[in-house]
Amino acid sequence: MTPIDRIRNFAIIAHVDHGKSTLADRMLQLTGLVGDRTMRAQYLDRMDLERERGITIKAQAVRMPYRAADGGDYVLNLIDTPGHVDFSYEVSRAMNACEGAVLLVDAAQGVQAQTIANLYLAVDAGLEVIPVLNKIDLPAARPEQVAEEIAALLGGDAADILAVSAKTGEGVPAVLERIVERVPSPGGSRDAPLRALIFDSVYDSYRGVITYVRVVDGEIRPRMDVRLMATGFAHEVDELCVISPEPVQTGVLGPGEVGYLTAAIKEVDQARVGDTITAGADPAPAPLPGYREPTPMVFSGLYPVDSGDFPDLRDALDKLRLNDASFTFEPETSAALGFGFRCGFLGLLHMEIISERLDREFDIPLVTTAPNVRYEVHIDPPMRADDEPAVLEVSNPADLPAPNRIAEIHEPVVDAMIIVPSDYIGAVMQLCEGRRGDLSKMEYLTPERVELRYRLPLAEIIVDFFDRLKSQTRGYGSLDYEPAGLAVADLVKVDILLNADPVDAFSAIVHRDRAYEYGKRMVNRLRELIPRQMFDVPIQAAIGSRIIARETVKARRKDVLAKCYGGDVTRKRKLLEKQKEGKRRMKNVGAVEIPQEAFVAALSVGEDS
Amino acid sequence: MAAPSDAGVGIYLHVPFCLRRCHYCDFNTYADREALIPAYVAALRADIDAVAAAGPRAVGPPGSDGRGDWPTFDSVFVGGGTPTLLPAADLAGILRLVAQRFQLAGDAEVTVEANPETVDVEQMRVLADAGVTRVSIGAQSFVPRVLDALGRWHAPDAPLRAVEACRDAGVDQLSLDLIYGTPAESDADWRHSVRTALQTGVDHLSAYALTVEAGTEYGRRVRLGTATAPDDDVQAQRMEQVDAWAAAAGLARYELSNWARPRAESVHNGIYWRGGDWLGIGAGAHGHWRGRRWWCMRSLELYVRAALAGESTVAGAEVPDAAQRRAERLLMGLRLRHGVDRQQVAPVDDVVVRRLADAGLLTATDDRLALTSSGMRLASAVTLELL
Helix, strand or coil: CCCHHHEEEEEEEECCCCCHHHHHHHHHHHCCCCCCCCCCCCCCCCCHHHHHHCCCCCCEEEEEEEECCCCCEEEEEEEECCCCHHHHHHHHHHHHCCCEEEEEEECCCCCCHHHHHHHHHHHHCCCEEEEEEECCCCCCCCHHHHHHHHHHHHCCCHHHCEECCCCCCCCHHHHHHHHHHHCCCCCCCCCCCCEEEEEEEEEECCCEEEEEEEEEECCECCCCEEEECCCCCEEECCEEEEECCCEEECCCECCCCEEEEECCCCCHHHCCCCCEEEECCCCCCCCCCCCCCCCCCEEEEEEECCHHHHHHHHHHHHHHHHHCCCCEEEEEEECCCEEEEEEEECCHHHHHHHHHHHHHHHCCCEEECCCECCEEEEECHHHCCCCCCCEEEECCHHHCCCHHHEEEEEEEEEEEEEEEEHHHHHHHHHHHHHCCCEEEEEEEEECCEEEEEEEEEHHHHCCCHHHHHHHHCCCCCEEEEEEEEEEEECEEEEEEEECCEECHHHCEEEEHHHHHHHHHHHHHHHHHHCCCCCCCEEEEEEECCEEEEEEEECCCCCCCCCCCCCCCHHHHHHHHHHHHHHHHCEEEECCEEEEHHHHHHHHCCCCCC | CCCCHHHCEEEEEEECEECCCCCCCCCCCEECCHHHHHHHHHHHHHHHHHHHHHCHHHCCCCCCCCCCCCCCEEEEEEEECCHHHCCHHHHHHHHHHHHHHCCEEEEEEEEEEECHHHCCHHHHHHHHHCCCCEEEEEEECCCHHHHHHHCCCCCCCHHHHHHHHHHHCCCCEEEEEEEECCCCCCHHHHHHHHHHHHHCCCCEEEEEECCCCCCCHHHHHHHHCCCCCCCHHHHHHHHHHHHHHHHHCCCEEEECCEEECCCCCCHHHHHHHCCCEEEEECCCCEEEECCEEEEECCCHHHHHHHHHCCCCCEEEEECCCHHHHHHHHHHHHCCECCCEEHHHHCCCCHHHHHHHHHCCCEEECCCEEEECHHHHHCHHHHHHHHC
């Protein structure tokens, strides 16, 4: 056990691509934990997906023994945090496991939206913030200006800000020294009942769930009976380890210490991020503050391309859920797509990650319906059935009640922070106003860089908002946002009808002013994607019974093998059999046959054409 | 399984030589190989002898109890390629050999396919003498630029002279082939071609939609983007036009692509469409006997070598199972104006039949299913629905 005054728990917080993982890599080398030969880039990112995308999806913790310039031996616990707005709750829990944070800023790009958002989380968590400029080796680096931006943000002296190149290692030793100097040692009492914060949990197919903890009070030992205070699960601690950088068993974790335990926990849902572990024999009177149930914000239907894959999809989702408690799913049926699941995600990136993992780890081709948010629908009292609740939660547009029954629809909104070079203010304002945004604040961080604050409907930013922002600001714009509750909006459901039958998978809830545009776009897109049938296929967009857009796929007029050469019947029969096989892979919507690819293309996110 | 008794029995002989290859053609034929003609004639004769001697048991399905004797044949069809590229005496000799080795009905239809530029009166006299009763002439179009686009090189009026030559030689049962929907073809071009064909007074007309086939010059050009594919809507319109014009000239549509005066329908092709039996002899020829299908070697050299060595020329065979036979009956039978016997394509889904009938594509009685003329335009799609 390490003396408490020799422990320093810290996180590195940064905007994406500002060099967080590279700095962590250098620290592992400098403290001698990882030799130069065994070093690989982004050492702490375990999933292939993380390394490929250059983002950290799950938090990590590594214990680094460090002999400081003062001759003292310290233990530095680096708690890595996820790097995306979808995971801000996980970020806040990881920060709660720390006393300090290294705020890393790219000396060329300067302060970005996530820099600020993460800084606020760190300040909220009461952390000592150590600002560090990175990438000073880049020709485009402008350390003095960026240091001024940071000083303006944090208060304090720009000259005091450390400058490093995580890539070359230059300046990194000074960062370790400053962590020892400035980050407070943990508080906490060894004699108090056990309270340990779960800041991450990871499923491992051999050992069950690995639960990462930061002990606040008391001690954890192997064989001890523990209880998870939010979920109520009781377990016996099996293995207790620190990561340095490979797991090393330990006999005890005391106040301020960081490590992980295993305890025959079968799924991560039973060891939720933010929950408090206490001792079964001597439980703490109250859990650590700040626990929250994971709340999905973005929803989408996942349907197997081949309906025979449904049981496999269920198994795959079950397995992913073992691993990721923040993602939810329940079975649903679509008239158009058959049996599938309505899944809830923290955000769009989270949704992409899950789809990609399903594809990569389970190899199940899927149709993913366009993402949507969860609406709160207030039913008009005179129209309400006796046994019906006054407020419905709708996370599938097809479930929205008829317009005449709805009193009000409330939609989730977010407070978005956008930082851009001042040249792009106009473009950003135009983008946000087109997305029903309300400007709440505009502030010049420097004469060249502006912070804009908008309140925006979440539904407006989950579809290609970030891509648009990036393209309209030539990549300079950065975005962060946080949920800001619900707001009433004038929303309608646009249904798409093929041959007069509504196709539930294409229904969308959109603002009344945008309904026509949406309907027109879908109808045009479908006209191009649906092959000609034996009869005319009208494609209509409708609000309730009112048609707002219409196109027709004209009937196929000829489909015939005109020449039946001599006696080669075998070849013609084989051709017919092949065509029949192709027909089997079509989805039938009423009498209309739609190739699977057309569904995928029609539902693909984005506002092309 | 026995062939339906009314389906007929025929002999198909293949002649795989052409002066040059047409752009759209994916049949088994070779240009610039005339040097092989004498050997091929000898091979074909040897193969006819061999097939005749082996008897029906050799071509039927394994274990079939085919009797020892050949039945009487209703038709002989010499197709190609360009059968009229063979010296008339050789072709006549082949037909005489067939008549010696097999029993032909007194009124048997004996058809020879011809390209217009390869027909003359003397030759036709020789063929008529050898029993030819019918000539099918590949006109394709009467418009120079359409012929050019198709890769045909006969003069636009060559088919007219060929028709005359046949008549002068005493062959009156004549058919002209046309192809419609070539991208180079205008509405007026099509009208001109059909009108010209009908004005000859032939008693039979075939009109095929141009089709892009992989492995043809046209297919290659479409793939490379130097030629456009035919337009379905245009072809649908052309199909309806030729039907109307042929009807007005007294030729009724009796099959998807074929029109004829009463009793001038092709007996031989009818055997294919009704699921009858026929012997297929020659390179790449297909045959069908009592439920077994087989096909001969496609390669000229291999076919010639095998036939002259007295070896089997069969390259492959199959005995389709019940489901496959049903698919074949549906596929082929629906092409006929009179349609297909419901018994032969059972089971059919009554709901689908009703839906297709309601859509005006199909007529259904208790014992027959037949396409309407709208249905004929969509024959493949309707067949797929019923499959």
